[in-house]
Amino acid sequence: MMLLFNEARISWSTFEPNLNKNGKVIDLFPQPAAFLTSALKKVTFSSKKLVPFFLSVKGENLEYVVGLVKEGKLRTVIDSKHPLSKGEDGWAKSINGHATGKIIVEPWHQFLGIMASLAGKLMQALQFDSYGGGASALKHVEVPVPTPKKNEILVKMEALALNPVDWKIQKGMLRPLFPRKFPYIPGTDVAGEVVEVGQGVNKFKAGDKVLTFLGQANGGGLAEFVVAGENLTVARPPEVSAAEAAGLLVAGLTAHQALTQSAGIKLDGTGEQKNILITAASGGVGQYAVQLAKLGNTHVTATCGARNIELVKSLGADEILDYKTPEGAALKSPSGRKYDAVIHCATGISWSTFEPNLSKNGKVIDITPGPAALLTFALKKVTFSSKQLVPLLMSAKSENMEYLLNLVKEGKLKTVIDSKHPLSKAEDAWAKSIDGHATGKIIVEP
Numbered sequence: 001m002m003l004l005f006n007e008a009r010i011s012w013s014t015f016e017p018n019l020n021k022n023g024k025v026i027d028l029f030p031q032p033a034a035f036l037t038s039a040l041k042k043v044t045f046s047s048k049k050l051v052p053f054f055l056s057v058k059g060e061n062l063e064y065v066v067g068l069v070k071e072g073k074l075r076t077v078i079d080s081k082h083p084l085s086k087g088e089d090g091w092a093k094s095i096n097g098h099a100t101g102k103i104i105v106e107p108w109h110q111f112l113g114i115m116a117s118l119a120g121k122l123m124q125a126l127q128f129d130s131y132g133g134g135a136s137a138l139k140h141v142e143v144p145v146p147t148p149k150k151n152e153i154l155v156k157m158e159a160l161a162l163n164p165v166d167w168k169i170q171k172g173m174l175r176p177l178f179p180r181k182f183p184y185i186p187g188t189d190v191a192g193e194v195v196e197v198g199q200g201v202n203k204f205k206a207g208d209k210v211l212t213f214l215g216q217a218n219g220g221g222l223a224e225f226v227v228a229g230e231n232l233t234v235a236r237p238p239e240v241s242a243a244e245a246a247g248l249l250v251a252g253l254t255a256h257q258a259l260t261q262s263a264g265i266k267l268d269g270t271g272e273q274k275n276i277l278i279t280a281a282s283g284g285v286g287q288y289a290v291q292l293a294k295l296g297n298t299h300v301t302a303t304c305g306a307r308n309i310e311l312v313k314s315l316g317a318d319e320i321l322d323y324k325t326p327e328g329a330a331l332k333s334p335s336g337r338k339y340d341a342v343i344h345c346a347t348g349i350s351w352s353t354f355e356p357n358l359s360k361n362g363k364v365i366d367i368t369p370g371p372a373a374l375l376t377f378a379l380k381k382v383t384f385s386s387k388q389l390v391p392l393l394m395s396a397k398s399e400n401m402e403y404l405l406n407l408v409k410e411g412k413l414k415t416v417i418d419s420k421h422p423l424s425k426a427e428d429a430w431a432k433s434i435d436g437h438a439t440g441k442i443i444v445e446p
């Protein structure tokens with residue numbers, strides 16, 4: 001019989017009658033009396049023995065027990081978990097001697113290794129130092145891994161989705177909206193893993209998979225690590241890949257906002273039927289707009305190039321116009337419908353082209369409004385026109401990020417991915433976005 005002895009106050013005389021002929025007591029907490037007994041049993045060649053035990057950690061044994069846990073053959077009974085800020089409670093509980101299983105202090109204990117290795121480390125990133133220059137002006141640099149401040153988290157980038165706004169900032173097209181300080185690391189749509197949390201962060205801990213919107217004013221996405229605000233970060237379900245999730249930010253949120261807020265479509269399918277036109281339905285925003293619109297009570301007409309007609313049909317569009325044909329350029333619905341709302345994701349189409357295709361109270365929701373569109377917007381407003389042009393600027397909300405992630409998790413929404421590029425070749429992704437012919441989202445991965 002072998003006994004594992006883990007309690008200080010049981011004497012040899014209590015064990016002895018319970019041992020079989022060659023029974024051993026392995027004493028995990030040997031006291032002087034136990035050493036005496038051990039020596040005595042040795043010198044008298046007793047068949048029953050007391051063996052004092054001292055732990056000697058071996059890497060291979062650690063691997064073995066981790067393997068057992070992984071296979072479900074061994075589990076850790078957890079007595080209690082304590083935040084590092086209340087580590088003294090865990091300490092007192094251990095001294096108390098009545099823990100049932102292990103006492104755990106969170107959040108740092110599992111990730112001390114990663115943290116130690118990041119302190120003062122450099123990371124790969126891409127930045128530009130002035131306006132203009134396109135893909136060739138993106139410089140590969142090594143910069144310090146940023147440190148999260150209050151209410152911020154440090155995230156290891158697993159996927160970044162590019163948007164036209166990223167290179168429009170570089171071109172200086174949004175100077176009044178986002179005045180830049182150089183150097184600037186572009187990119188805002190990031191999915192990754194939390195590696196460190198700043199003071200005051202309660203929602204996340206190291207190891208959490210997240211989706212985070214960095215905002216154009218900060219950028220920082222084209223890098224191995226990014227610092228993100230807790231408020232525009234949400235948990236990413238394991239069913240949704242990093243690339244699928246990253247695509248949802250600027251593009252998905254814009255499509256969602258245009259349909260629900262500007263066009264008044266209810267995505268639970270209630271509400272009266274509306275005819276919707278979606279231009280550039282094969283692009284980052286358009287592909288989500290088609291899928292989301294079809295969750296509502298809508299008839300969707302979509303425009304795209306000939307090569308993407310089958311794809312856009314598969315996303316749910318009811319009828320498709322090839323924008324390079326005369327009918328496509330005129331935006332005329334093949335079934336003769338007038339549009340209650342246009343989610344305008346292309347550029348360069350004038351009000352006079354839209355106007356005859358709109359229903360009485362039809363709206364054009366313009367996500368790239370230029371000066372002419374802003375003039376039309378003002379004109380339609382002051383003349384109380386029933387047909388309106390509505391400029392849209394996406395405003396990120398965490399509840400909408402969660403909503404879209406959940407749709408992907410449930411298989412009701414997907415991210416069409418144009419291409420994936422390693423960070424070491426992110427300039428190719430940048431050039432692809434500037435080219436303006438992406439089908440779905442362009443993704444950069446570490």
Ligand SMILES: NC(=O)c1ccc[n+]([C@@H]2O[C@H](COP(=O)([O-])OP(=O)(O)OC[C@H]3O[C@@H](n4cnc5c(N)ncnc54)[C@H](OP(=O)(O)O)[C@@H]3O)[C@@H](O)[C@H]2O)c1
Nearest residue numbers: 164254280282283284285305323346367392393394437438
């Ligand atoms: N207001 C906001 O907050 C906001 C938010 C997000 C995006 N945006 C803006 O919205 C625009 C679209 O963004 P995105 O990410 O969807 O762009 P994108 O992914 O780069 O769009 C590319 C797609 O558009 C198609 N396309 C181009 N011109 C077209 C036309 N005249 N008719 C039909 N399809 C056309 C292209 O098809 P082909 O390859 O066949 O030509 C391509 O598949 C950009 O200007 C962007 O800056 C604004």
